[in-house]
Amino acid sequence: MTVPLLQVEHVMVQIGGLVAVSDLSFMVNEGEVVSLIGPNGAGKTTAFNAITGYMRPRRGAVRFAGRDIIGLSPERIAALGLVRSFQRTSIFGACTVFDNALTALHLRGRSGLLGAFLALPGTRREEALLRGEAMAMLDFVGLAARAGLRADSLAYGEQRRLGIALAAAATPRLLLLDEPAAGLNPSETAECMALIRQLRDRGTTVLLVEHDMAMVMRISDRVVVLNQGRIIADGPPETIRQDPEVIRAYLGGAPLGGHHAAA
Amino acid sequence: MSAVLAPLLGWSFAAAMASVPFLFPDPYLLAVLTSAGIFIIGAISLNLLLGYTGQLSLGHAAFFGLGAYASALATLGFDIAIGFGLRLRLDPQPVWVGFLSAVVVAGLFGWLLGRLAFRVRGAYFVIITICFAQVLRMVSLNWVELTQGPMALTGIPPFALWLPGQGVVELTSKPQTYWLVLGVAVLAFLIVRQIVRSRIGRALVALRENETLARSVGIRVTHYLVIATVVSAGIAGAAGSLFAHYVRIIDPDVFLFIYTVTMVIMVVTGGKGTLWGPVVGGLIFGLLPDMLRGAARPEAQWIAYGLAMILLVMFLPRGIVPAFTGLLAGRRARVVLPAAAAREAAE
Ligand SMILES: Nc1ncnc2c1ncn2[C@@H]1O[C@H](COP(=O)(O)OP(=O)(O)OP(=O)(O)O)[C@@H](O)[C@H]1O
Numbered sequence: 001m002t003v004p005l006l007q008v009e010h011v012m013v014q015i016g017g018l019v020a021v022s023d024l025s026f027m028v029n030e031g032e033v034v035s036l037i038g039p040n041g042a043g044k045t046t047a048f049n050a051i052t053g054y055m056r057p058r059r060g061a062v063r064f065a066g067r068d069i070i071g072l073s074p075e076r077i078a079a080l081g082l083v084r085s086f087q088r089t090s091i092f093g094a095c096t097v098f099d100n101a102l103t104a105l106h107l108r109g110r111s112g113l114l115g116a117f118l119a120l121p122g123t124r125r126e127e128a129l130l131r132g133e134a135m136a137m138l139d140f141v142g143l144a145a146r147a148g149l150r151a152d153s154l155a156y157g158e159q160r161r162l163g164i165a166l167a168a169a170a171t172p173r174l175l176l177l178d179e180p181a182a183g184l185n186p187s188e189t190a191e192c193m194a195l196i197r198q199l200r201d202r203g204t205t206v207l208l209v210e211h212d213m214a215m216v217m218r219i220s221d222r223v224v225v226l227n228q229g230r231i232i233a234d235g236p237p238e239t240i241r242q243d244p245e246v247i248r249a250y251l252g253g254a255p256l257g258g259h260h261a262a263a
Numbered sequence: 264m265s266a267v268l269a270p271l272l273g274w275s276f277a278a279a280m281a282s283v284p285f286l287f288p289d290p291y292l293l294a295v296l297t298s299a300g301i302f303i304i305g306a307i308s309l310n311l312l313l314g315y316t317g318q319l320s321l322g323h324a325a326f327f328g329l330g331a332y333a334s335a336l337a338t339l340g341f342d343i344a345i346g347f348g349l350r351l352r353l354d355p356q357p358v359w360v361g362f363l364s365a366v367v368v369a370g371l372f373g374w375l376l377g378r379l380a381f382r383v384r385g386a387y388f389v390i391i392t393i394c395f396a397q398v399l400r401m402v403s404l405n406w407v408e409l410t411q412g413p414m415a416l417t418g419i420p421p422f423a424l425w426l427p428g429q430g431v432v433e434l435t436s437k438p439q440t441y442w443l444v445l446g447v448a449v450l451a452f453l454i455v456r457q458i459v460r461s462r463i464g465r466a467l468v469a470l471r472e473n474e475t476l477a478r479s480v481g482i483r484v485t486h487y488l489v490i491a492t493v494v495s496a497g498i499a500g501a502a503g504s505l506f507a508h509y510v511r512i513i514d515p516d517v518f519l520f521i522y523t524v525t526m527v528i529m530v531v532t533g534g535k536g537t538l539w540g541p542v543v544g545g546l547i548f549g550l551l552p553d554m555l556r557g558a559a560r561p562e563a564q565w566i567a568y569g570l571a572m573i574l575l576v577m578f579l580p581r582g583i584v585p586a587f588t589g590l591l592a593g594r595r596a597r598v599v600l601p602a603a604a605a606r607e608a609a610e
Pocket residue numbers: 015016018019020038039040041042043044045046047087
């Protein structure tokens with residue numbers, strides 16, 4: 001029997017006095033694309049924060065590849081192969097696009113102080129390798145032509161793509177994407193979807209938070225629906241689309257899919 | 264600046280500085296340049312923290328002073344009571360041992376401070392670093408048995424170097440000390456350059472730019488901030504050691520706030536987070552007071568000094584070096600832009 005890649009069990013998160021997530025349980029298997037959906041304020045970003053070590057749950061367990069990761073710092077969790085992107089565009093604005101990608105490959109490098117001081121051959125080789133990988137990553141997300149520009153001079157859609165590239169750069173086992181298509185136009189959304197598919201084909205498991213229902217329904221192997229801090233449905237897109245409770249909670253009666261939910 | 268041109272310019276500058284004792288054999292000029300050089304080394308070390316990690320250490324003189332005292336005490340030797348009837352005794356050591364202990368002691372305190380202070384960031388870090396320097400000043404004032412307190416440590420030996428064919432030579436002449444300081448400055452510059460251009464440097468800049476994002480790609484905050492503090496403190500300690508063996512008398516005033524402020528001014532006006540910033544800022548604010556000394560009365564000097572600083576910060580808020588390279592890059596961008604636009608359109 002294989003362990004799920006990610007197991008979230010009865011997680012409760014409080015922010016101040018407010019219970020942002022009350023009882024969250026779901027799992028993600030290796031190789032899947034799972035979407036976590038729910039109306040604004042449902043607790044999706046909070047769930048991401050709890051899984052990736054940015055917030056500590058009051059109760060419950062989070063296991064990554066069978067290992068309890070509650071209490072670990074975000075950087076330790078990233079080192080285990082679980083990396084997230086951010087809902088609000090998050091890039092190293094004052095650095096070049098290339099340096100952004102290179103920085104995101106941090107975990108792929110090993111070299112320390114001594115290697116840097118003495119420009120040891122091993123360090124130089126690693127540096128050359130990482131530079132190659134950074135360029136390949138930019139190529140992969142279609143930003144190679146922008147490599148030399150300051151990241152904050154990119155157009156909005158490009159910044160979003162760079163944000164995904166940063167999270168995906170060090171080839172994590174599990175990638176958490178928080179509304180990657182937010183604010184994108186239809187053609188950019190299509191590109192974004194293609195990008196996520198490519199990432200999955202490269203062997204990355206994806207947990208996606210997204211408001212664009214058309215995209216969610218087309219890309220996901222499974223959909224988990226969160227409402228007011230708890231799970232109300234979990235299943236393949238076809239089942240979720242028909243689920244009466246989901247329809248009631250989420251769209252006030254209209255069937256899901258085919259159009260954009262309010263963002 | 265291109266990848267080939269920049270190092271070439273840098274080395275030519277170093278060579279020009281090295282030839283100053285031949286071209287202008289004026290002892291006063293060399294003395295001014297030597298003490299400016301010592302502070303430039305301090306500024307280079309401060310820049311690693313302030314410029315690249317974005318953490319403002321307003322107690323940087325602490326590391327400078329620790330280095331000065333460590334080096335002076337190691338070369339003078341000491342014999343003190345450490346309680347329980349025990350004594351700690353050190354015979355006078357050669358100057359190079361003093362220099363190394365300055366780097367190690369300052370680096371060790373850097374590690375301590377980094378461990379303690381980086382749990383808090385921003386304003387709290389600033390306050391802790393100020394207190395750190397104040398505490399050390401109090402200790403050096405009151406631990407008379409070790410430091411002579413306000414009576415100062417005197418008779419510190421001058422620098423000595425082993426030179427091929429001549430054995431160990433004391434560096435007492437002005438040009439010799441000048442070259443030594445220049446050599447250490449070049450070394451400090453290269454160390455900071457190597458770090459900044461490495462994976463570690465990228466981690467530091469990432470933490471400065473966006474800590475949340477940096478952590479998400481696996482950059483360990485405390486680890487890298489502590490590395491930066493240790494290296495920065497070690498270099499500042501080296502500058503302190505040079506200072507001790509240059510002026511050959513050390514009192515608790517080496518921990519004074521004004522020394523930190525001088526280094527901060529050098530870094531900020533020159534351009535924090537640029538390799539050449541502290542050098543340019545350090546040359547200006549290291550030489551300005553002495554250039555003014557001949558030209559104006561003391562009050563007028565300080566006013567001019569303050570005015571120069573305010574004008575620089577007002578008109579070049581990012582510092583001289585970024586403004587200058589920005590100008591160069593801007594001119595180049597204007598030339599390149601049409602070509603890039605054409606390529607875009609063709610795609
Ligand atoms: N930093 C915070 N301080 C106080 N309350 C917060 C904070 N972050 C989130 N909350 C609250 O927690 C609840 C869950 O928020 P969360 O951001 O996780 O929702 P979400 O599902 O990601 O919503 P959206 O779709 O708008 O991104 C909301 O009621 C929100 O107001």
